[in-house]
Amino acid sequence: MFYFIAFGWIIGIACMGQAFTSILELSLPVNILLFIFLFLELIFYRKISTYLFKFLCCSSAFILSLVLGLNYADHHLVQRLELREKQVEDVTVLIYVKHISELRENSFQQKIEVLNRKSKPVQWFSSVELDQGDFELGKYFRVSGKLRPAHGYATDGSFDIEKWYIQQNIMGNLKVSTFEEISPQEVQQFGYMQYVKQQDTWLSQSLVWIEKQRLLIRQFIQIQPIRHKGLTLALLTGDESLLDKNLEQQFQRFGMSHLLAISGPHVVIFAVIICWLIQYLIDRFKPDIYLKIPRQYLLIYPFLSCVIIYCAYVGFEIPALRTLLVCILGSLFILLKQSIKPLSLLLLSACILLFFDPFSVLSAAFWLSYGACFILLRIYQTIQNDKLEQASFYEKCKHYIGALIESQWKIFIALFPLMIIFFNQISWITPLSNLFAIPWIGLIIVPLDIFGGISYFFFKPLSTIIFQLNDLMLSLLLHFIQLLDDIFNPQLYPIYLNIWALAGLILALIILFMPKGIVPRAWSILCIIPIFLGQQSSETFEFVLLDVGQGQSIFIRNENKKMLLDTGGSFDEDKFSIGEQVILPFLSIKNSRKLDILILSHLDQDHSGAYFKIKNQLYVQQLYSNEILEDQDHNQLCERGKKIDLGSNIDIQVLLPHIEDLTKKPFNKNEMSCVIYLQLAQAYPYQNYLFMGDAGWETEFKLLQLYPNLKVDVLVLGHHGSQHSSAYDFLKNIRPKIALISAGFDNRYGHPSGKTIQRLKHLNIPYLSTADVGTIKIKKNKTGQTGLRVLRNQKKWLKK
Incomplete structure (x- = not known):
């Protein structure tokens, strides 16, 4: 029953913004009634004995959940669309700065919070010439410039910049001509006393402090005697300001762009490093504490704290948020002594994420992140099912290397439909390049990067040494990638499938990745027949x-x-x-x-x-x-x-x-x-x-x-x-x-x-x-x- 509700909710929100959804828009009272009916179905589901009634109950739960998700998403979309800018005009606005700038070729680009434009503060992108400098974090400014709305090329296949702006909650672009700092007292005189008080709270000040640390570590890495400053910074904080554009394009051609984003492994590696240090200190100086609190319960709290801190440090990107939610839910299950079902945990975290931020569904990162996690869960279950307790070290290494190879081609195949939907292009060399890059980055580069980042706050000379060592590891990786590039010269190949061929491909992959015995895998061959029928058009x-x-x-x-x-x-x-x-x-x-x-x-x-x-x-x-x-x-x-x-x-x-x-x-x-x-x-x-x-x-x-x-x-x-x-x-x-x-x-x-x-x-x-x-x-x-x-x-x- 839970699966039907979860999938209905996710699919409903995924329909956000589609023109056909207008016919399913319902009033608030009707939505409340649907929710009550869905809740009652969930309560009485266990009391139903016949398969027919269970099927009807699950089907109706799916439909109700889908309609609720659809209405929930469109309600939030309408509210956000009312806040976006639609005209080009010269403006003077009051702003507050809580995000660090991003370096561009000739300017700083920075998210700013505009106070006096709409009924509530909204976010814009600001662009400031390099010689003017950027805005200081945690300060208020009076800014003048030319305001432009988000407007892209409304053509099939091109990047939908307007969707991206909506997903990022950016309501306009401001080309800054002049700006001057103003005091919080002056802002209060304009009638924004409550806003100023809100920014003075410990939580808001903590987030600004984190942004300042991100800026300081960017400046620190900029002056280091290393070659790959942009890659080092991107893998540590998600800040791509220093990243070389040619390197970005090379990673795209190799299907490795996801490695530049802060994902779950980055967050978990940081948390594991800190928890390992804590555990080492406890084992050495206070081991008797485990007599009062079991080790797994004791380490949950620092583990979660580290996950939350690092997610805040990288700006709560979607893959990091997914990891945060999974870790919180998993920890609650452990503390409450409940059994953990990985797929249920993954779906529950997705539903919660979409409840708090339904616009995440517009991001390719959401689908790719959860899609990859689903495949990794299936591979993990395969590993767990194998009896390796009595195996030798060599056999275990052989098994896990085989699992790594298996995971790469399975992830490539499983995410193939999503790559077509979001990017309309693929790179055939992706499994090969990721086979080497993922363990190299995950096991060597990211830990070194994190050690360098941690030591920066305590002993900068040590941080410099670690970053130089990490730079050497990055050079080895990039030399390998360049070698593959020289041999194969891989390119992104355009590919497009119509809706029926795409649906058949997705269904075929679902059948392939199901546990054995549920559905004959030979049926997947029937599902891909539409691909070979060609793109028929009426x-x-x-x-x-x-x-x-x-x-x-x-x-x-x-x-x-x-x-x-x-x-x-x-x-x-x-x-x-x-x-x-x-x-x-x-x-x-x-x-x-x-x-x-x-x-x-x-x-x-x-x-x-x-x-x-x-x-x-x-x-x-x-x-x-x-x-x-x-x-x-x-x-x-x-x-x-x-x-x-x-x-x-x-x-x-x-x-x-x-x-x-x-x-x-x-x-x-x-x-x-x-x-x-x-x-x-x-x-x-x-x-x-x-x-x-x-x-x-x-x-x-x-x-x-x-x-x-x-x-x-x-x-x-x-x-x-x-x-x-x-x-x-x-x-x-x-x-x-x-x-x-x-x-x-x-x-x-x-x-x-x-x-x-x-x-x-x-x-x-x-x-x-x-x-x-x-x-x-x-x-x-x-x-x-x-x-x-x-x-x-x-x-x-x-x-x-």
Whole structure:
């Protein structure tokens, strides 16, 4: 019964923010009634004798728990969404600083608590230039700067920065221009007396003191004569400020990023070291205390204290919190002399964690942490079942090494679905690299790191020596990783499975990892059949206007043929790459790294800059552009009259520019954009599409002369809706059913122009902008019906 309730609660909270959950939203009294009914079921469950009633009871308990979890999560989500910022504006706010800064390339980034913005204090990220310095911990400041809301690229496959902000409880970004320290007395005069009193409590002061120690140890490690300062600091406190970006990327390619996070083993190792020292002192000076209090009961209290202190020291990250909850619950079971069921303990800790912080479910760390723990529990049970008491030392070592190897491939396989769900990519070398790295880091590097951290508070010269020894151990690890890199050069491989294939894979893994005899393991083969059936789709045509910020990229699929029109591009693709962060993840989800057609309407950075960053990771059968690219094969000019083949029931042609205009140098790049016209056979209501690139009034005038009766249902406005495109007469003549605008949020050009929007409104032409609604999709089903959807309507935190 408990398992049904626990899984229902976890799954219900996991549905947080989904659009479909609105139909299950219930009032508070109804939720209370459901909880009472669930409680009564739990009480009377043991009195039920028939299997049928037990099944009905468990099923109803699961459903009730799921609905309660869903409503609980959405209630908290709505409250948090009300606190987030939505507009760009200049602000002056009062802040309190309780978190250390994170070093960036040209600035300090720091969490700040803003007092005078909402009905209660909220957290923002602040960014301060290096020459201005960062905020001092435990102080109040009056800060001025530009406030920006969290706004990411609402495109399938790209990192959901808005979800991350909600999960981290960050409500906005502040680019600081000026700041000055103010006294607590001044803050009280502004009406925040209660807040100041709260920060003066021993608990709040203790947390600030811990943050100050984290800052001091970062500064101490910075001046040490060691090579791997960033890795040393990250493994000790979770602070990644000094971490080299190339090393981070290498760990990602090897599937070892989880080793950079403070996880359960870090916490337990620290607690075990301290408890071992305490036990040594007791055994040496006061062993008779065990006559009054058994050893296991006596050591529970320092053990838990160490776990709590270290979790606070690393900022209560999710893996550390999971360890804390498991340790507290396990200790309570021991003190109450109750039997411990590992799976029940794990599920109970997950339920409690989600009760206190339901937003943890949005983090990949939550699922990966608990998933790995579940697999390790199964392996631990296997080890425990073996009779090793009489085995020799050699046989025991052989057995445990075998268990270590077994654990790596089992964890890799078991977490495979989660890696697909959260990252859409895997690294095949993960089991091999982790086989060496996990014991090396867990048994040598982390203990040395912790010894160095402890000795820092008592005898700094000893700490320096230990950190230097630890640096040598890190060098050996990194040399091994580099050797593997030189031999195999592993890369992250994109992978995507549809919902049915993914569900089948998860079910197959559940069957495989069940104890023997419950379900025949051969059934798992049936579960993975959907993977080999291919990604079947009911849509025969798909048009996607991607949200790439201030730029343009359009994906078109007709049956099994795929085309990309422009790739977008950031101002500096080396600093932040639209190609690597948006285009490639999207194409991976669509299984479209191989493109039949790529059209670059023109070579401006915001339309084609990303292509030159990712061209070696794409296979393009035919490339069209308004200029011939010297290093590209299969490159043709997109001249007027050229037909583009993308399969049956679709006609694509280039309307402009003229070939003679393209041969004149120099020419206006915007007005020489490739203007593409697409017609679908037997489609309604969106049959005819016109893509204008960056073309303006001059090109529009030519189109009216050459094609006076052009039928357009969907118009992608030229030049992102600037005032020098989409002329009134042009719009009036073609009268599209809908106008689409590809523009970036709060872009410096002011696109789309207010004048363009007024023309659309005056002509009663509906419009959508990617800046407002994210990625825009139009799909045609087998009956010819075309439907339009926008991505920001699919998640509650994406809606503006």
